[in-house]
Amino acid sequence: MSGRKSVTAKRGLAGGSPLRTRNPGACPTDRQQSGTDAIVCQPAAVGSKKEDDRRYPKRPLIGVGALIFRRGRILMAQRGKQPLKGAWSLPGGALEIGESLDAGVRREVREETGLEVKPVKVFEIFERIIRDSRGAPEYHYVLIDYVCRVIGGALRAGDDACRVEWVRERDLAELEVTEGTLAVIERAFRSRDRQGAVSVAVSPRSAKAR
Numbered sequence: 001m002s003g004r005k006s007v008t009a010k011r012g013l014a015g016g017s018p019l020r021t022r023n024p025g026a027c028p029t030d031r032q033q034s035g036t037d038a039i040v041c042q043p044a045a046v047g048s049k050k051e052d053d054r055r056y057p058k059r060p061l062i063g064v065g066a067l068i069f070r071r072g073r074i075l076m077a078q079r080g081k082q083p084l085k086g087a088w089s090l091p092g093g094a095l096e097i098g099e100s101l102d103a104g105v106r107r108e109v110r111e112e113t114g115l116e117v118k119p120v121k122v123f124e125i126f127e128r129i130i131r132d133s134r135g136a137p138e139y140h141y142v143l144i145d146y147v148c149r150v151i152g153g154a155l156r157a158g159d160d161a162c163r164v165e166w167v168r169e170r171d172l173a174e175l176e177v178t179e180g181t182l183a184v185i186e187r188a189f190r191s192r193d194r195q196g197a198v199s200v201a202v203s204p205r206s207a208k209a210r
Contacts, residue, residue: 054094055138064105065092065145067123067188068115073166074185076175077112080162083130083139089178090145090185093160105146111159116152123147123191124184145184 054061067090068075077091093108095101105119123145130139157164167175169189172182 056136057140060140060142062095062101063092063141063143064095064101064108065090065126065143066105066109066117066119066148067145067185068109068113068117068148068150069188069192070150070166073168074172074189075113075115076165076167076172076177077157077161078163078165080157080160084178086176087178088175089181091161091164092143092145094141101144101146105148108159109148110153112157112161113164114153114156114158115150117148118151119146119148121147123188126180126184128180145188147188 066075075091076088078088079085091109091112092105093112095104096107099107102119106117109115109117126143126145128139128141128143129137132138155164169186172185
């Protein structure tokens, strides 16, 4: 992951997960192996009416994210379409009507990564307001991040993610990561060894869309 400049994008959700490449915006379509890192890619998806419906909402929308660890690495997904195309974040997306938080996390992870997971606990609650050039709220999400355990499936990129990868903590700074996500991940790494600890924090943030 060398040779990349550390960049921070705004964390948000639109049409699915808030996502983040070695070459932002580019996503090869073949499967590669780099040491123990699995990199799985698919062509970027095009925009949809579903995505447009989430702009300028009448009320905040609820999103869920998944903190999934394996052998000292965390699973990251790169967004394949706008907004935030090319940026990396946690797998996740918007909750659907009639869907429980638990079911929403499982579905989003399955759709974006191909993995089946079991949500273990709420780790953090994160608010994201993205404003347009006039200052109007273009996107408004309340994101609930869960620590999850893999129980099945096979890793592959899907839905809004064009790429998924197991990333070491020390390599996260080389990714173009959505704003706020890196801090959440770092706190999650620090708390992993604390037996029985449940960290729930509320982090309000606001930003203008670029």
